[in-house]
Amino acid sequence: MLDGNLDLDTYPVEKLIQPPNWQIITGENPRDSKFHVIIPAKNEEVAIRSILQNIVRQKLPNESSLIIDVILNGTTDGTADVIEGFNQEFIQNSEDKNVSNRTIRCFSVKEKGKIPALNFGRHNTQSDILINVDADVFPTDNSIAKIYSLLKSNPKCATASVLSRIANVKNGVSVLRGMQEYYDAITRDNGAIIGKFYAYKTSMFPDFPEDIMSNDTWLEFTSIQNYGIESVKFLGQKSESDVAVYYHATSSSLEYLQQLLRWESGFQCLMRQHPELWEACHLADRIEIPKKITGIMRMLQDKYQDILR
Numbered sequence: 001m002l003d004g005n006l007d008l009d010t011y012p013v014e015k016l017i018q019p020p021n022w023q024i025i026t027g028e029n030p031r032d033s034k035f036h037v038i039i040p041a042k043n044e045e046v047a048i049r050s051i052l053q054n055i056v057r058q059k060l061p062n063e064s065s066l067i068i069d070v071i072l073n074g075t076t077d078g079t080a081d082v083i084e085g086f087n088q089e090f091i092q093n094s095e096d097k098n099v100s101n102r103t104i105r106c107f108s109v110k111e112k113g114k115i116p117a118l119n120f121g122r123h124n125t126q127s128d129i130l131i132n133v134d135a136d137v138f139p140t141d142n143s144i145a146k147i148y149s150l151l152k153s154n155p156k157c158a159t160a161s162v163l164s165r166i167a168n169v170k171n172g173v174s175v176l177r178g179m180q181e182y183y184d185a186i187t188r189d190n191g192a193i194i195g196k197f198y199a200y201k202t203s204m205f206p207d208f209p210e211d212i213m214s215n216d217t218w219l220e221f222t223s224i225q226n227y228g229i230e231s232v233k234f235l236g237q238k239s240e241s242d243v244a245v246y247y248h249a250t251s252s253s254l255e256y257l258q259q260l261l262r263w264e265s266g267f268q269c270l271m272r273q274h275p276e277l278w279e280a281c282h283l284a285d286r287i288e289i290p291k292k293i294t295g296i297m298r299m300l301q302d303k304y305q306d307i308l309r
Helices: 019-026 048-056 079-092 114-123 143-153 174-190 215-227 253-273 275-283 288-303
Strands: 034-041 065-073 102-109 129-133 137-139 159-162 164-166 197-201 232-235 245-247
Touching (some): 019 143, 034 048, 034 114, 048 065, 048 137, 065 114, 114 129, 143 159, 174 253, 215 275
Parallel strands (some): 034 065, 164 245
Antiparallel strands (some): 129 197
16 A cells, blocks of 8 residues: 555556556555546536546556446537547557446436536446546546555545646736636635546545535545545646646636636535534635635626626
């Protein structure tokens, strides 16, 4: 199991996935390791190919297996066709032993919304650890191996997240970019399970409630409530960390304002529907994040009307 002095934020993935090290750190033989990733997708025709390319080239132990389930919910565009085309190309080019045990599947759920997709994924997982990834992000190629080994090596850890960073830091309106970097810094400093990329032990949680919008916050607070503050872990908090999930910052002030409103309303909805999680919210020191989001929204509304269009 994991040596208490081993820092997965900086530990080289090439060492991590070597069979002897993997056995010591995770407690399992690489051939017994099953990585199961679900990607909820709604009208991701443009982005889905990139995330699939990203996931299949993850650095994982030889002889381990990887299943990628794309779960369509309310999709009306050509996302399914792009997935099928990519899968055919992948099968034709998968003679390399490092990717021969990697499978891509596509499902569609009747119910609209992300929650039904997430619950479908957990009901069909082939691993005790389920990794959830958004369709429009770019994890570093060590993300899956590191988050899996973090959960496997720590019996007290129920859920973990790889924290996010902006990919296009030099693009877009400087005010907006600065605000988004500020929000990312808040989540890194406070520690917050982020929906862009997180994993959890399925046996330790019930289905996601259908009455919530913030599935990631519900997961974090439920973990703290049931198992304590040490049950939630993060990768990517340190500046020297080599693991992160990158995303494209928005260049539209109005789009960013709408995004902040969704986050704020999602948090308020969660706490209204599940007041039993307030104690966990305070234990996580997360009460300040919604306040700071509100402050960013007010700044956008009050001082930058000229770019809100």
